[in-house]
Amino acid sequence: MSKPVYGKFASSSRNKQSRSALFWILITGIILFLAWTPFQTALFNGFQLDFEKPILWTAILSCLLLFLWVAQYYKRIQLTEQRDWLAVGVLLLPLTYIISMISAASQTQAANMVLINCIYAIIFIIGLYVLRDALGNRMIQGAIMAIAYLIVGFGLLHWFGQGESAGAIAKWFSNTVLNGIYTHAVMTDSNGLRLTSVFQYANTYAAFLMAFLFAAVFFVTTSRKWYSQAFHSFMLVPIIVSLLLTLSRGGLVMLPVVFVLLLLFLKPAQQLLWILYCGMAGVISLLISKSVTELGLQLNETFSGSGALKGWGILIGASIIMGLLGWVIQRFVAPKLESVLSTWSEKRGASLWLPIGSVVIGGVLIFLFIGTGLKNILPQNISIRLENINFNQHSVLERFTFYKDAMKVLADYPIIGAGGGAWASLYEQYQNNPYTSRQAHNFFLQYLIEVGVLGFLVFMAFIIFIFYKYIRGYVQQDTDGKNSHFLYLIIVLSILLHSILDFNLSYVFMGILVFLGLAGMAAAMDSRPVKKWTLPESAARGVFSAVVGIGAIIVLITSIRYVQAADAAMDARRLAQTSNSFEEIKAPLDKDLSIRSSHPDSVLLLSSLYYTGYRQTQEEGFYNLAVDLLNRALEDEPYNKFMLLRLIEGYELKQQPELAYAVLINNAYKFKWDIEWYEKIIHQGYDLGSKALGTGDIATKDQYFKQATDAFAEVQAGIRHLETLPEGQLQGRPFEYxxxxxxxxxxxxxxxxxxxxxxxxxxxxxxxxxxxxxxxxxxxxxxxxxxxxxxxxxxxxxxxxxxxxxxxxxxxxxxxxxx
The missing domain is CATH 1.25.40 (Serine Threonine Protein Phosphatase 5, Tetratricopeptide repeat)
Incomplete structure (x- = not known):
């Protein structure tokens, strides 16, 4: 068995006094890539032009990193071990997304998801090799922790009303800084202000914080330098306070689950230290949470320099106390604890007792904070959120509804799925009630409906194999071997488990963290020789490099062209607000559509431009161009409601109500909870039927009236159904007579x-x-x-x-x- 700490080839390179310049360029590139990505807010939320370019630039940069990787590691590529073949297996993930494009609900969204999964595959392949190198592993881990702590600080700057200071830094490498402020770093919803930092969504930030809370505890207990122990201890309080400020119930529910699972990997002495650190940091954070929360609420309404200074003083003071406690415990308590419990640690099942006890203690604490007056020490907004943790709470009921509706989609697209972004395109057709959610709030179900059972089995086999081989190797390693890549397990386990409840992996940065984490786990796994599929070394190197190289070139060229298209679309949108020139606005739209013929934003803007030309000149050519453009685009985007409405608008503009009505009737099943769609059907059905009646065409009259009254019957049935929703579940959008x-x-x-x-x-x-x-x-x-x-x-x-x-x-x- 190869030694997971260094990997098969890293030990020889470790003995060299110097590494190649390419190695340092590659490591620096990875670190800069990881630091740049989170500030792009690259959320794949269906199709949104504003969020598209960051994803495309991420694809371009990942391809450039892959070329550097090939140049650095070309001579070391071989397909002789299970670990090597994982670099081949990860290519199946974007391949399943390519296959799913056959039945994709949206070709545009599906193409974007192919690119995103290519990013993940590239990051995994690079990480699989780089993280087998001891120095590369240490540098990447250090960079990940530094970036995480910067994100925490970035969020707290906004909480204390200093968004302009944070925005002045972020504006140089982020497109989400508007009027000097990073957009929605503190979001507002029905619960009040919620901290989101770079993610603009509190629940995903909570998943991120949960992962790096445990990562910080891990480094406190494993670092050998006193300043490292103190610094990581110091950061525990800001992380927990930030987690509380997200007001994320999902984060608070999943945190003890992940904590207990991670404890199972540790020896009793380490388990006690983890419990001790989390407990102390938790108590300190709760003691200052009321003050920090109230100050933040005030500062986000009316900024005050003295108020911000007070908030930082409270937070930093509490963090310093935690930092000192962490150093003292690691310096004096931890060695004795390890010595005292060494004999117990060797006993069978010793590592189970404390996790079981943690479950009991956690249950007691949950009861105390929810069911007793102890909750009064918490800020009111946090206390209310805790009280609402139950299965009858509306967000829980809504999630169950999403999951049931996702299975309806799967039933119609079982084998290869409905393509990337399928949920955003299809959910209105399958939804149980008129909610609005372009995400299914469960990564695994969303993945399942996108690539079907075939793609999902490939993905789960990939994930489970890595977990199995990592755990197998972990058990057999010494302490240094276990610690060398444990950070990656923490990240992957935390984010994936929380993704059962939310759409964390719709954020490209979170996806990159997960796949880099999987690569780190695979780098340390129990890897066995694969004799059955072994190729000659030169052949394996050449074939694999050629496949990934050609694939990366295709992704690079595609991404560059898509960036050009997105730039053109943005230019057209800006010109439409400032220019009256038809040709000036049309030129960038033509450029975009020459690259992506069904790009929704450009199709809608160009069709509107054609309609304007028709209104002004009454030239048939403008009208025909608009209708042809929309009909062609709808072949790729058949569920795009805005395109369908634009087509209806065109038919009405040309006084062709029969064609407009046909679009309404033929697509009604796609939007069964859109009351405005039903209103249009009933209104136009009445008008057309009355017109037929006036000409004595009774059969046509009855046909229109029957279709329209059937639509009314659907409304009646829908309203009756909404009356059966469980108490506590919100209806969603208005749906009434x-x-x-x-x-x-x-x-x-x-x-x-x-x-x-x-x-x-x-x-x-x-x-x-x-x-x-x-x-x-x-x-x-x-x-x-x-x-x-x-x-x-x-x-x-x-x-x-x-x-x-x-x-x-x-x-x-x-x-x-x-x-």
Missing amino acids: TPDMILNAGKMYYMMNQPQEAADALKLGIQEDLSQTIPQEIARWYLASLQKLGTDDEALMERLLQVDPNAEQSVKQLAELQF
């Missing part, structure tokens, strides 16, 4: 000689106040329907007569109509 919808549906039932259905529909719109026109019309048609049925509503007639003296006559006339 409108007076126009009721009136038109009632009229259509009446004109199809269905007075009972007409009366039932119209009754839904009867109001006490009949002073407005539409309520009066509903009342007249309702009373006429009753007369058809041989009954009446005298009270309603009396009220109607008060506002319309001729109501009785008009109702009678309606009742006498024959259709």
Whole structure:
């Protein structure tokens, strides 16, 4: 078995007095890449032009790093061990995304996800080799921790109202600094202010903080230098305080789960130290949390230099105390603890007792903070969030709904999935109620519907194999061997487990951390020779280098062209706000669409430009260009609601309501909880049916009326379904009857000689106040329907007569109509 600490080839290079310049360039490049990426807020959230360029630049930089890696490690590439073949296996992940494009719900989003998974594959391959080198491993780990601590400090600067200071630094390498402030580093939602730092989403920041809380504890207990022990101890308080300020229930729920799982890897002495450090840092953080929270709330409303200084003074003072305690414990307590527990550590099952005890203690603490007055020591916003941790809380119920809806998508796309970004494109078709969420809030389910069972099995086999081989190797290693790559297990386990509850891996930076972590685990795994698939060394080197090299060249060229396209799209958007020149605005749009023919932003802007030209000149060419452009783009983006609405707009502009109505009817199933879509169907169905009735075309009239009333029946069924939602679950977007919808549906039932259905529909719109026109019309048609049925509503007639003296006559006339 090869030694995981250094790997097969690293020990020889370790003995050299100097390393090649390429090695140092590669290490420096990786560190700069890791430092640059988090500030790009590269969130893949369906298709969003503003977030696209950072992802594309990340792909370009990762390709350049791969070329450096090939130049540095070319002679060391060989496919003789299981670890080597993982570099081949990771290529299957982007391949499954390429395959899923066959049935992709959105070609644009699917293409972006292919590029993102190529980034992950590249990072994994580079890390697999670089992290087998002892020096490279130490430098990358140091860089990861330094970047994490910078992100924590960056977030706290914003919490204490010093966003302009942080923005002045971030603006040089981030496109999310607007008006001198990093956008949404402190977000606002129904819970108040929540700390998000670079992520702009509190729950993902909580997952990040959870990972690096345990990473900091790990370095406190394993560092040999006193200043390192003190510094990592110092950082425990800012991390925990930041975690509390995210107000993330998911983070607080998953933190003890990850903690207990990590304890299982440690000896009893280390377990006690981890519990001690987390406990002390937690107590100190809770003691200052009220002051820090209240100051932050005030400073984000009205900044005060003295207030910010006070906040930093409290936080730094508490952190210094923790830093000193950490140094003292490591200097005097830890060695004795290790000595005292050495005999116990050798006993079978010794490492299980403290994790089990931690579960019990954690349960007691949760009860105390949720069910007793102890919660009063917490800031009010944190206390309220803790009280709401239960399975009947709306966010929990909503997540369960997302998961059920995701399985509906999978049922229709079971084998190869619906392509990258499938959830954002398809969720409105499958949703149980009208929520708005472009993320499924579960990475694994989202991955499953994107690549299907085939791709998901490949991914899970890849992950499970690495975990299995890492744990197998970990058990057999000495203390230094176990510690050498343990940071990567902490990162991967923390982020992946939290991703069961949220969309952390939709952030490219988080994905990079996970795949770099997997590479670190694979670098230290129990690797065995693979004789069955062994190729001659030169052949393996040549074939593998050629495959990844050609793949990287394709990704690089594609990414560069996409950056050019994105720049053109952004230029067109800016010009549309400042220029009146048709040709000037059209030129960059043509450039974008020549590269990506169905790019939604550019398709929508160019079609709008064509419509404007048609309105101004009445030239058919403009109209035809717009409609052709939209129809072609919809072949790749069939679920893009904005394109469909733009196409409907064009048909209406050309006075072709039948074509507009066909688009509404044919795509209604995609947006079954969009009440405005139903309103359009019912309104236009009534208009077209009435027009057909006026020409004596009864069959066409009945066809339009039937389609429109079927849509009304869908609305009725939807409203009844919403009444069955569990108590505590929010409905989401409005979904309710409108007076126009009721009136038109009632009229259509009446004109199809269905007075009972007409009366039932119209009754839904009867109001006490009949002073407005539409309520009066509903009342007249309702009373006429009753007369058809041989009954009446005298009270309603009396009220109607008060506002319309001729109501009785008009109702009678309606009742006498024959259709």
